[in-house]
Amino acid sequence: RKEVEQDPGPFNVPEGATVAFNCTYSNSASQSFxxxxxxxxxxxxxxxxxxxxxxxxxxxxxxxxRASQYISLLIRDSKLSDxxxxxxxxxxxxxxxxxxxxxxxxxxxxxx
Amino acid sequence: xxxxSQTPSNKVTEKGKYVELRCDPISGHxxxxxxRQSLGQGPEFLIYFQGTGxxxxxxxxxxxxxxxxPEGSVSTLKIQRTERGDSAVxxxxxxxxxxxxxxxxxxxxxxxxxx
Numbered sequence: 001r002k003e004v005e006q007d008p009g010p011f012n013v014p015e016g017a018t019v020a021f022n023c024t025y026s027n028s029a030s031q032s033f034x035x036x037x038x039x040x041x042x043x044x045x046x047x048x049x050x051x052x053x054x055x056x057x058x059x060x061x062x063x064x065x066r067a068s069q070y071i072s073l074l075i076r077d078s079k080l081s082d083x084x085x086x087x088x089x090x091x092x093x094x095x096x097x098x099x100x101x102x103x104x105x106x107x108x109x110x111x112x
Numbered sequence: 113x114x115x116x117s118q119t120p121s122n123k124v125t126e127k128g129k130y131v132e133l134r135c136d137p138i139s140g141h142x143x144x145x146x147x148r149q150s151l152g153q154g155p156e157f158l159i160y161f162q163g164t165g166x167x168x169x170x171x172x173x174x175x176x177x178x179x180x181x182p183e184g185s186v187s188t189l190k191i192q193r194t195e196r197g198d199s200a201v202x203x204x205x206x207x208x209x210x211x212x213x214x215x216x217x218x219x220x221x222x223x224x225x226x227x
Contacts, residue, residue, distance in 0.1 A: 008152075032213050043203060043218040044155065087154050091213075098210045099145065099168060102154030 001026055006088050006103035014111050017078045021106045023088030024070045032091040033064055035073050037084045044087055078110045116219035118204050124225045125194055133189040133222045137206030144187050146179055147203040155203050162210050194226045
């Protein structure tokens with residue numbers, strides 16, 4: 001089983017739609033969680049950190065469920081510019097381990 | 113301010129050759145990471161430096177891969193006797209410190225093609 005699993009998609013949604021991605025992780029000791037966005041042939045860029053209490057940034061909402069070991073990202077009112085790959089990232093889990101473990105990414109295409 | 117920079121942006125080499133990939137982290141960032149990304153996959157961890165020392169090199173695939181960071185700033189990833197399977201985008205990231213909550217900022221990557 002992969003340490004971080006995501007549905008690769010693609011998710012094709014019309015503009016204005018609400019779309020949600022889930023990600024599961026295997027290491028229950030994992031400490032930090034992030035969503036990164038990656039545009040085609042570009043580097044990953046931080047979209048948002050994911051906190052236990054959940055957090056929201058404009059149209060984006062991230063949730064963490066430690067009991068079930070999954071993370072979610074909700075995008076409301078999708079824009080054409082949201083088209084990208086969304087990478088689920090898990091950090092930590094072993095004392096002194098700071099490397100990121102990435103999922104394969106979920107491709108989103110927002111259609112006009 | 114300046115972000116993470118990587119050179120070259122593209123590198124084409126022949127099987128069996130030696131290559132060096134350079135990463136210049138954000139000024140003041142003590143932690144530096146190398147990842148490798150193959151097509152359709154997420155980045156895969158290679159090695160992590162805290163200061164000058166390699167704190168975790170568990171992701172290096174074999175002894176053909178080596179990385180240094182002699183002065184705690186710029187890092188070089190070195191690949192000996194390249195193989196076609198080494199073709200990928202090599203990403204460097206840096207963060208302020210080794211805290212698990214510190215954000216890692218990525219450079220644009222070096223696209224390595226081994227013919």
